[in-house]
Every structure is written in structure tokens, then in C-alpha cells.
Amino acid sequence: MFPSKKKEILEIFKNLKVLIIDEDGPFLKNLSIFLKKFIPDLFICNSSTQALELIKNDSFDLLVVNYWSSHINGFELVNFFKKCNPDAGIILLTSEDKPLDRETINNGIDKYILKTEYEETNKKLLKAIEEIIQRKFLKAFLLKKRETELKSFQIFMKYLRYQQEKALKKQKNIIKDDLFYSTYLNKIPFRQKFFYFQTFYKPSEIISGDIYSLRILKNNKIFLFLIDVKEKGIPASITASSVAAFLNHLVNLPRIEIKENLCTCEDWFKFLIKEFLIHIKAYLLEDEALCALFLLMDLKNNKVLIANFGIPSIYIIKNSNLKKILPQNLPILTSTKTFKIDSLELSNIDKIIITSDGTLNCKTKDSKLYIKDLEKDLLNSSCLNEWRNLFEEKVKKISDDITLIYINSCKIDGFFRKEFRIKSDLAEIDKFLSQVYRRLKKSKYFNFLAPKITTILNEILLNAHEHGTLGVSSLQKEKKIINGSYENFLQQQQQQQQIIIKFILSLSKKELYIIVEDKGKGFKKSLIENTLERTFSGFGLKIIKHLCKDFFFNKKGNTIVAIVDIKRK
Amino acid sequence: MNDLKRSTHLENEKMNDLKELIHLRDEIFETNISLNVKNNEVIVSGDVVSISDYWLIKEKVINLVEKGNKEIIITFNDAEFLSSSIIGFFLKLTLKDKINLKVKVKNPQLYSFMEILGLIKTFQVEKI
Structure with a gap:
């Protein structure tokens, strides 16, 4: 019956909503029994006035209509149907042996079927519907099917990824x-x-x-x-x-x-x-x-x-x-x-x-x-x-x-050592940074280090002030940055605590060790990794990681050792 | 012999210079940058290194936002690096306030710095 034997065509048959209008009651009954096996959503109608009501109140994918009708002819029904269902397929039935004329084509009829013996007409109609499906619905159906499959696949992948990310979090916790x-x-x-x-x-x-x-x-x-x-x-x-x-x-x-x-x-x-x-x-x-x-x-x-x-x-x-x-x-x-x-x-x-x-x-x-x-x-x-x-x-x-x-x-083994103690306060930190920058800028051979060392110090000192002295967590910081209150919060904090900064210069290794100690409680090591994954915070650590040759913390997490390469590259 | 003397002298000079690096004296407190605003563009000259540099840039940019600018261009003429405070502020402008921020950089080192931090696309960083 279906030479292509495509699963998809049968699937379209099952999802097609079809209206058949014919005043020949026995034919309609016979056709309905035959087609129901393929098209469950089938509507039959033996009166043109009833058909008009149906078309007005519902939508259909396909219309099968007999040209001969007592009140309104098939073309008029087709025209009305087309207005309500512009993309639907249309098959015109007639008892006359009459070829497709210009008017039929202009009326946008897809197939013309000559009504003969019931069984023969049924078969011809089924074939015609299949042809319309292939021509009109198959492409859109395949496209939609692919889209649905893709969407399901994406949802599945998203779910899988979510599960795996959760599993990785669990694994990292172990x-x-x-x-x-x-x-x-x-x-x-x-x-x-x-x-x-x-x-x-x-x-x-x-x-x-x-x-x-x-x-x-x-x-x-x-x-x-x-x-x-x-x-x-x-x-x-x-x-x-x-x-x-x-x-x-x-x-x-x-x-x-x-x-x-x-x-x-x-x-x-x-x-x-x-x-x-x-x-x-x-x-x-x-x-x-x-x-x-x-x-x-x-x-x-x-x-x-x-x-x-x-x-x-x-x-x-x-x-x-x-x-x-x-x-x-x-x-x-x-x-x-x-x-x-x-x-x-x-x-x-x-x-x-x-x-x-x-x-x-x-x-x-x-x-x-x-x-x-x-x-x-x-x-x-x-x-x-x-x-x-x-x-x-x-x-x-x-x-x-x-x-x-x-x-x-x-082995921190530098010849030149210097220790500074500054108040953990934004103005003090700013003043210190400015001093370091100006001093480095005045250097004859090492002025190229001024932006790098000051940027590293800026990050380390702010980190010591925010997380060490004030005890702000990365999550709290991120929330305050997003709602725009972080700057005010920082400026309002009056702290008497100190930050200790040690500079140790190793001439043999051409390295500067910057050791900064705050008076905070320190932090859990696992937080470093979480901090590096945040959107609005964690950049300080990323900058230190990028600009320093190496860095590490003490056991408690309140002292950082930053090793800066002072060789000119 | 003269060459050797010259080279030793240079090494000594470098060593003294290095020593000075870690001995801070009182310096006159000044900001390190100068700012110029043209329409919706803030042009930053100098190294952006201290907290006050950040505050100055922030103030100018917020002025432009308050004037209703939805697209803001920030041009860095000299900076090699930016602080995390500035990056955080730019991220807030872009992701929270939905400002179309474009960062233009003259120093190639700043471009690669932004590249390493994965910010080229977010801040529409452009080399000039």
C-alpha cells in the first residue's frame, strides 16, 4: 500500500486531522471504516451546511470534498476552507469523468479523484493522501521531528552535565x-x-x-x-x-x-x-x-x-x-x-x-x-x-x-630585607601602594617593574584587608559587588588591625619575595579553588597567579608568599 | 681592564639600585593617572596601579552612566595591567547594568593580560 514504507508517513497519517464531505451516505460510511485504520482523527459530514459550521469552529490538515453538493458546490466549500486552513491539503471528488481544468488548479486543489467503485475509490484516495503527505507535510514533519529530537537530546545532555558537575563537586569534596x-x-x-x-x-x-x-x-x-x-x-x-x-x-x-x-x-x-x-x-x-x-x-x-x-x-x-x-x-x-x-x-x-x-x-x-x-x-x-x-x-x-x-x-635567602607595618585601611593601603610605585619608577634599572609589583601588592593587600581583617567571604563580596554596596561597605570599615609586609630581595636568584601577613583567621584551602571559579570575585588571585613566578600560603592561610621574577624579559 | 672596571661599576650601580627597591621613603602622594572624557569615552593615561586610580576611573564612568549613556568606551593608553577592583567594576557594568562596554588598549601587554583572564569577549577588548 505504501511503496516507500516510510515510518514517518504512517506517523503523519496517524496525526492528520481530515474532514470528508460527501452527500453519498453509504460511500461516506464505507470510506470512513476504511480510512479510520490509518487516520484516527477523521471527521465525516454529509451536509454542506453542517460542514461550514465544522470548518468555522475547527482546523484541519486535509479536506476531501465532493464537487457535487445540493446547496453549495465543492469549489465554494474549498474557498471557505482555504481561508480558514491556508496550509491544508485538498482533494476533490467527483462522479463525472472530468479532467482538471484551470478553475480547479486556481482553486489550489492538490488532487482530483474520480469516484468509481467504493473499494477502488478508497484505494485511490489513500494513495492521493499519501502523495499529498509526501509533497506537503513530510518535509515539515521531518524538520519538526529532528528539532524535537535535538531538543530532547539537548535536555538530556544538560541533565547529564548537571549530574556530572554535581558528581565532580562530590568527588572534589572527597x-x-x-x-x-x-x-x-x-x-x-x-x-x-x-x-x-x-x-x-x-x-x-x-x-x-x-x-x-x-x-x-x-x-x-x-x-x-x-x-x-x-x-x-x-x-x-x-x-x-x-x-x-x-x-x-x-x-x-x-x-x-x-x-x-x-x-x-x-x-x-x-x-x-x-x-x-x-x-x-x-x-x-x-x-x-x-x-x-x-x-x-x-x-x-x-x-x-x-x-x-x-x-x-x-x-x-x-x-x-x-x-x-x-x-x-x-x-x-x-x-x-x-x-x-x-x-x-x-x-x-x-x-x-x-x-x-x-x-x-x-x-x-x-x-x-x-x-x-x-x-x-x-x-x-x-x-x-x-x-x-x-x-x-x-x-x-x-x-x-x-x-x-x-x-x-x-629557601627565602635574600640579602636585603625590609619590613613594613601598615594599618588595615584603604587609605593607608593606597598611600603605601603609591609610595612603592613612585620608588620603583625612580629606579634606573628596574623601573619596568613598577606596574607589575604595585599591581601584585594591590591585590595581596586588598585581599589581606577584605578577607583577612574584615573577614568578608568571596560569596559576600560577590553579592555586595552585584548590588553595588561593596565600595561603601569597605570605606565604612574602621580597623585598627595591622598588615605586615616583608620585602626580601634575593640578588642571586633575581627574585623578590613579598610576604604579607594579616591578623585574620585564615581560610580553608579548598576555598582557593572555589574562589577561582567565581564571576565577580577571585580575579585578585588570578592576577597574582599570572603576575608572580609562584605563590603559596602558610598553613593557617593568613600569610602569602609571592615570588616575583625581577629579571627583564 | 677598563671594560672589566666598567662592568663591575655597572653591577655595583645595579645592586644599589636594587637595594633602593625595598627601602621606601616618603613620597609625595599623587594619583598615577590622568583622565580625559570625550562624549561617551573615558581616556586613561598612565599606569593604573593604586586604589585611588580605580576610584577616579569609576567616578568618571559612573558620571557617563548617570547621563544615560548605554554604550561606554574606555581607552587605556599606557596601562600594562588592571586591578581586580576595576575588573569587578567593569563586570558589574556589563553583566548587571547591561552597559555596552568597549575597552580599547594601546599596550599589547594589557591585551594579553585581558586575554589570560578570559575577558576579551566580555569587555569587547580591542587593540588600538
């Missing part, structure tokens, strides 16, 4: 990073080496199969782990998240803390890993493999312990020499029973870089694996920021989850 862009010390020491920590965490899809945590333990110890599940997408992120949640819980358990006080650092480290293996092996599938790295920094005893289960080699840098520590253990399987650990002297280390294999597997712009450039780039960069610039210049697309933990050492 990550406990006590050391995000910070050091473990509250007082920044002078002429003494210490370490600070930075992390680059980027899921390739929205949620990650990588997860990590950096924890400050009691007794001058730092514990970190990095998990990389050898799968992708949601299953990998479920495993990663559950494993990290367990490890973070384990570290906080009182019995583990007691154990930490009772046994050696090495025994405690082994005990923790054993507990983890017992836990994870119960959940691992037969063919599942889990890569994990555990590292314990014992600052008091100057030691680093490492247990690496299939995570790529750790990079250790000392005096511009790079050393690779290969994984001692295979990835964790249900059959894993024993493991080995490495112990290193902390004093022999300037930097420790740990990464999941996502970094190594990235393709560079010339389609090579980034692993070939990594060692060179680590040696050519002095901090995470500099390495990221090199990495982002080379890599065109991130194809796997990336986690890179950068443990950097710092």
Missing part, C-alpha cells in the same frame, strides 16, 4: 587537600629550607578516575596518596572516590593516630597500606587493577617513604639533576599480598613530582607522546606554574584524567 597552594608551616622561616605543595587536577571527562589527597598529620608528618583506576568514566570515578573516602577516613581514625604515636614511621606506613589492601581487595573485581601511590614525609626525621603500585615513576630533582624512582610494586590486584617501600633522605631533595599516567599519555601538537618532553620540562621549570605553561604550549588536547602533585622546596 579529596582532602590540606596543602593546596600552601606549606605545612604557620611561620614562614628565613634562610631555612621548607616545602610547599601545589596540585594540577584535571579530569578528561567531567568526573575523574584519578583522585588524591594531601594530609597534614601530627608529629610533623605529611601523608599523600594518588589513585589512578585503570578504567575511564563513571565506573572509574566510583572506584576512585570510594577508595579515597576510605583512606581519608582511615587516616583520621583514633586507633591509627594511636598507632602513629606508638610505632616507627615505617611500621605505621606499612600498617596503613596493609589496612588499605585488605579493604580494597574485598571490592576489586577479578580483572580489575588499581594503581596507587602512597608517600609519607617525615619532616622531623628527614625521611620520605614511598610505596608505588603501578603509578608512573616519581621525579626527584636535586641541584638541577633529575632522578626517577620506579614503581616498586605492580598495580593492586585481588591476588596482591606483599609490597615493597623505598626510603629517601629529604635533605637530598629540592622537588618531588608525582603524576598519574594521564600527563604522560597526552599528545603534543606534533602528535608525539608528552612523556618524551616531561623530564626536560620539569628541569626547565622552577615551579608548577612554569611547568603548566610549558605543558599547555605543547599539548593540544587532554585525553586522560590528569593529576600532578608538585612538591617544591623554598
Whole structure:
């Protein structure tokens, strides 16, 4: 019956609203029974006056009308119908063997059917309707169908994205990073080496199969782990998240803390890993493999312990020499029973870089694996920021989850030191900034630094004043900026608290250390990341990140160390 | 020998210059910028570095908004960087007050600064 056999045509049939007008009652009844199988929304009418009423009060997609009518002829009905339904299809039935004349064409009739035997007429009519559908409705129907499908797809994708973003938020909540862009010390020491920590965490899809945590333990110890599940997408992120949640819980358990006080650092480290293996092996599938790295920094005893289960080699840098520590253990399987650990002297280390294999597997712009450039780039960069610039210049697309933990050492060892104490007050800050700018401008060789250093200081001092002294959160700041009350709020605040600013100039490294301490309560490290994602606030930190060679906070979060490169570029 | 002496002298001079960087003395308090307003355009000359520089720019721009200007052009002749306060103020003008803000920059360093902060499209930044 339908040579094209298109699903779409049948679908249009089902959605078509058709009016049939004919005074031949038996024909109408027969036709109605036949057509109802294809067109459920079918209206039949054997009187032209009743038909006029129907046309007036309703709308139709198709009209089938007999030319012969006792009160009003078919053309008049067609004309009236056309006014009410300009886009509808029209089929004219007649009992006369009369070809389409000019008047019929001008009346916009789509098909002309000669009424013969009932069965034959029914078939001809069905064919005619199909032809009209193909000519008049199919294109619009397909277009609309595609639009609907696209809309549904967009809604589905939006929902999926919302779910994934929520999941990522949850995943980030499981990550406990006590050391995000910070050091473990509250007082920044002078002429003494210490370490600070930075992390680059980027899921390739929205949620990650990588997860990590950096924890400050009691007794001058730092514990970190990095998990990389050898799968992708949601299953990998479920495993990663559950494993990290367990490890973070384990570290906080009182019995583990007691154990930490009772046994050696090495025994405690082994005990923790054993507990983890017992836990994870119960959940691992037969063919599942889990890569994990555990590292314990014992600052008091100057030691680093490492247990690496299939995570790529750790990079250790000392005096511009790079050393690779290969994984001692295979990835964790249900059959894993024993493991080995490495112990290193902390004093022999300037930097420790740990990464999941996502970094190594990235393709560079010339389609090579980034692993070939990594060692060179680590040696050519002095901090995470500099390495990221090199990495982002080379890599065109991130194809796997990336986690890179950068443990950097710092020894603030400048010959020239100067300390200033200013009141935490906008006018005082403004005066100080102006002094710094004018002094730098007068310099013969370093006047080019004036805008850069003053802009950095502006951001740091305002941050210390707003968040440290006044205790304004990023969210409160954003709300006040939007409603236009932030400036007045700042100007009304009278504060007696001080901000301490230290300038330490290292001539050998050509670096200026700006250390600014406020008297505030500090902040949670996770807030830095949230701040960087805000629309109306967080630009201060972005500017500091861009203009400084590097920066980090103290443990409490009320002191920032900004390292400024003073070499002319 | 003379070359060596000259080079040592230069290094010493540079060192003294560097020392001065961190020893502040009282400087005369002045704003660092000068402003010029033409129709709906604010032209800023000088480095925009302090809080008072921001206040001055803000005052001029608000005057233009209060006069009913829906499109405002801000031209920076010299600035290399902008403070987060200025960026926050421009964002409020654009996203909340629906002002059609156009930022024109002469210094290529300021253009790349705005590019890194992802603000080129939002502020319709144009190099001049």
C-alpha cells in the first residue's frame, strides 16, 4: 500500500486531522471504516451546511470534498476552507469523468479523484493522501521531528552535565587537600629550607578516575596518596572516590593516630597500606587493577617513604639533576599480598613530582607522546606554574584524567630585607601602594617593574584587608559587588588591625619575595579553588597567579608568599 | 681592564639600585593617572596601579552612566595591567547594568593580560 514504507508517513497519517464531505451516505460510511485504520482523527459530514459550521469552529490538515453538493458546490466549500486552513491539503471528488481544468488548479486543489467503485475509490484516495503527505507535510514533519529530537537530546545532555558537575563537586569534596597552594608551616622561616605543595587536577571527562589527597598529620608528618583506576568514566570515578573516602577516613581514625604515636614511621606506613589492601581487595573485581601511590614525609626525621603500585615513576630533582624512582610494586590486584617501600633522605631533595599516567599519555601538537618532553620540562621549570605553561604550549588536547602533585622546596635567602607595618585601611593601603610605585619608577634599572609589583601588592593587600581583617567571604563580596554596596561597605570599615609586609630581595636568584601577613583567621584551602571559579570575585588571585613566578600560603592561610621574577624579559 | 672596571661599576650601580627597591621613603602622594572624557569615552593615561586610580576611573564612568549613556568606551593608553577592583567594576557594568562596554588598549601587554583572564569577549577588548 505504501511503496516507500516510510515510518514517518504512517506517523503523519496517524496525526492528520481530515474532514470528508460527501452527500453519498453509504460511500461516506464505507470510506470512513476504511480510512479510520490509518487516520484516527477523521471527521465525516454529509451536509454542506453542517460542514461550514465544522470548518468555522475547527482546523484541519486535509479536506476531501465532493464537487457535487445540493446547496453549495465543492469549489465554494474549498474557498471557505482555504481561508480558514491556508496550509491544508485538498482533494476533490467527483462522479463525472472530468479532467482538471484551470478553475480547479486556481482553486489550489492538490488532487482530483474520480469516484468509481467504493473499494477502488478508497484505494485511490489513500494513495492521493499519501502523495499529498509526501509533497506537503513530510518535509515539515521531518524538520519538526529532528528539532524535537535535538531538543530532547539537548535536555538530556544538560541533565547529564548537571549530574556530572554535581558528581565532580562530590568527588572534589572527597579529596582532602590540606596543602593546596600552601606549606605545612604557620611561620614562614628565613634562610631555612621548607616545602610547599601545589596540585594540577584535571579530569578528561567531567568526573575523574584519578583522585588524591594531601594530609597534614601530627608529629610533623605529611601523608599523600594518588589513585589512578585503570578504567575511564563513571565506573572509574566510583572506584576512585570510594577508595579515597576510605583512606581519608582511615587516616583520621583514633586507633591509627594511636598507632602513629606508638610505632616507627615505617611500621605505621606499612600498617596503613596493609589496612588499605585488605579493604580494597574485598571490592576489586577479578580483572580489575588499581594503581596507587602512597608517600609519607617525615619532616622531623628527614625521611620520605614511598610505596608505588603501578603509578608512573616519581621525579626527584636535586641541584638541577633529575632522578626517577620506579614503581616498586605492580598495580593492586585481588591476588596482591606483599609490597615493597623505598626510603629517601629529604635533605637530598629540592622537588618531588608525582603524576598519574594521564600527563604522560597526552599528545603534543606534533602528535608525539608528552612523556618524551616531561623530564626536560620539569628541569626547565622552577615551579608548577612554569611547568603548566610549558605543558599547555605543547599539548593540544587532554585525553586522560590528569593529576600532578608538585612538591617544591623554598629557601627565602635574600640579602636585603625590609619590613613594613601598615594599618588595615584603604587609605593607608593606597598611600603605601603609591609610595612603592613612585620608588620603583625612580629606579634606573628596574623601573619596568613598577606596574607589575604595585599591581601584585594591590591585590595581596586588598585581599589581606577584605578577607583577612574584615573577614568578608568571596560569596559576600560577590553579592555586595552585584548590588553595588561593596565600595561603601569597605570605606565604612574602621580597623585598627595591622598588615605586615616583608620585602626580601634575593640578588642571586633575581627574585623578590613579598610576604604579607594579616591578623585574620585564615581560610580553608579548598576555598582557593572555589574562589577561582567565581564571576565577580577571585580575579585578585588570578592576577597574582599570572603576575608572580609562584605563590603559596602558610598553613593557617593568613600569610602569602609571592615570588616575583625581577629579571627583564 | 677598563671594560672589566666598567662592568663591575655597572653591577655595583645595579645592586644599589636594587637595594633602593625595598627601602621606601616618603613620597609625595599623587594619583598615577590622568583622565580625559570625550562624549561617551573615558581616556586613561598612565599606569593604573593604586586604589585611588580605580576610584577616579569609576567616578568618571559612573558620571557617563548617570547621563544615560548605554554604550561606554574606555581607552587605556599606557596601562600594562588592571586591578581586580576595576575588573569587578567593569563586570558589574556589563553583566548587571547591561552597559555596552568597549575597552580599547594601546599596550599589547594589557591585551594579553585581558586575554589570560578570559575577558576579551566580555569587555569587547580591542587593540588600538
